[in-house]
Amino acid sequence: MTGGLRRFLEPAVRPAPGERCELCTEPVGAGHGHVIDLESRAIMCTCRGCYLLFTHTGAGGKRHRAVPTRYLHAPRFPAGSTLWESAGVPVRMAFLFHNSVQGRTVAFYPSPAGATESLLPLDTWTELLDTQPAFASIAPDVEALLISKNDFGYECFLVPIDACYELVGLVRLHWRGFDGGSAAHEAIDGFFADLRERSEVVADG
DSSP: OOHHHHTTSSSOOSOOTTOBOTTTOOBOOTTOEEEEETTTOOEEEEOHHHHHHTSSTTGGGGTEEEOOOOOEEESOOTTHHHHHHHHOOOSSEEEEEEETTTTEEEEEEEETTEEEEEOOOTTHHHHHHHTOGGGTTOOTTTEEEEEEEETTEEEEEEEEHHHHHHHHHHHHHHOBTTTBHHHHHHHHHHHHHHHHHHSEEOOOO
16 A cells, blocks of 8 residues: 555545645645655645746756646446456545556555556457547646546546545545445545536536
């Protein structure tokens, strides 16, 4: 499990008011930005100035990058079945992103033990992006495709990578027993309901 994931396994996934930027120690409050360390995958809470410093590719010696804040939603995403069939995802949700340090696309699914990596066939990432043009501009390292399987098929979100880490934390925090229990399912359903509210809906590919 990466350091970026560990910070989201505690109940409080947002720092309390009065905490400080992890880069310059300036105070940060609610609504602060996040910067990711591309090598360790650690996510750092930052003040506005430090966040803006790393919004451009190549800033910070190419090691740090600001996490964007856009959310897109494709309510129907039939291509999700490709991922489930080829990667063998055993649960109803998974996220994928391109890891530029490793030079490959990786896929994970939330589990009671944390984020579990799933083997991803080489062409899967390209196939998923080709089916939804609105997702073609996804940024490596800091944005992910979060795919959820439901009773009607699949839906897909383009989200900041920290949203995926938050979901992993929710699953690990609330999951009980074999099926997770009602508290886990309520937390997961609430998470996706919030995503739908904040996301811009994109046209079918």
